Amino acid sequence: MSAEWEGVRWDGVGSAAVAVRIDIEAFGEAIRPATREAASALRRAGAVSGLEEAGGGAQAVVRDGARILQPWIGIVDGAFTGECECRGDGGLCAHAVAVALAAFDDDLRWSGAAVPPSAAEVPSERLRYAAAVERLAPRQLAALVVDQAADDRLFATVLLRTAGMLDAADHEDAQRRLRVLVETSAVVTRGPYWEISHVEEAGLRLAAEATVLCELPATTEALDLVERAILVWDGLAGHLIDAHEVRGVDPEEVGNPLVEAYIDLFEQLDPDPAELSQRLSQLADKCPNGTVDLDVL
Numbered sequence: 588m589s590a591e592w593e594g595v596r597w598d599g600v601g602s603a604a605v606a607v608r609i610d611i612e613a614f615g616e617a618i619r620p621a622t623r624e625a626a627s628a629l630r631r632a633g634a635v636s637g638l639e640e641a642g643g644g645a646q647a648v649v650r651d652g653a654r655i656l657q658p659w660i661g662i663v664d665g666a667f668t669g670e671c672e673c674r675g676d677g678g679l680c681a682h683a684v685a686v687a688l689a690a691f692d693d694d695l696r697w698s699g700a701a702v703p704p705s706a707a708e709v710p711s712e713r714l715r716y717a718a719a720v721e722r723l724a725p726r727q728l729a730a731l732v733v734d735q736a737a738d739d740r741l742f743a744t745v746l747l748r749t750a751g752m753l754d755a756a757d758h759e760d761a762q763r764r765l766r767v768l769v770e771t772s773a774v775v776t777r778g779p780y781w782e783i784s785h786v787e788e789a790g791l792r793l794a795a796e797a798t799v800l801c802e803l804p805a806t807t808e809a810l811d812l813v814e815r816a817i818l819v820w821d822g823l824a825g826h827l828i829d830a831h832e833v834r835g836v837d838p839e840e841v842g843n844p845l846v847e848a849y850i851d852l853f854e855q856l857d858p859d860p861a862e863l864s865q866r867l868s869q870l871a872d873k874c875p876n877g878t879v880d881l882d883v884l
């Protein structure tokens with residue numbers, strides 16, 4: 588369902604892809620009063636969550652009674668355009684307007700040439716998966732998701748985060764797991780009976796657990812743990828470099844996700860790029876085997 592509202596104020600001339608300033612008052616006046624009131628009521632009820640930029644516009648999850656929708660709203664061809672699963676009656680629906688109001692409050696940047704979800708180019712593989720999802724009964728879909736979550740910690744964490752269900756225990760659990768892995772990895776090559784596959788296995792588990800930790804709200808403890816994981820891995824990576832003819836895992840297959848996790852957590856805690864590059868160069872100095880490669884970053 589698409590609906591349009593004319594009357595966006597443009598920030599000067601030039602490319603339509605530039606961010607535009609919205610006349611919020613004019614937007615409110617152009618919406619039908621009943622829709623405006625319904626949208627405001629949704630916001631007052633705390634029904635709008637998970638607001639994010641999407642395709643140059645905004646989307647969020649809106650709970651309207653028993654229905655859970657994910658409307659999108661953006662500026663297409665100079666006019667506000669909404670798409671919503673409610674398939675409303677032609678105008679912008681209250682759900683899309685509620686998302687717009689939340690986006691105004693959040694100072695979200697609007698592109699002057701947004702791409703609505705229905706017009707976005709989707710790789711054919713994803714279209715096929717989406718078609719499969721539409722053919723499933725909700726109970727079948729739920730069972731598949733639950734099975735996948737039980738098998739895959741990263742998927743489970745993303746699922747819980749998306750549903751707003753992560754709690755302190757999840758956080759402690761993820762940190763404890765990474766701490767144990769860092770400690771056991773640090774000693775994997777001690778003693779006479781270790782093989783290169785043990786190093787590879789330890790590295791892949793470190794990378795996987797650090798990636799899970801990134802899905803949780805960042806803390807300094809998590810950042811410190813990932814830093815320790817990088818240092819331990821850099822030590823182990825020396826063995827993989829020596830074993831380049833027989834190894835099945837390249838050092839960067841572990842090092843890159845660890846460094847990405849570090850950067851991700853750091854940026855959440857401290858968005859200053861100068862601070863980050865300083866910390867990375869200090870870390871690089873402590874990594875003789877090149878796990879933190881400033882030339883690549």
Ligand SMILES: [Zn+2]
Pocket residue numbers: 656658671672673674675680681682683
């Ligand atoms: Zn709607």
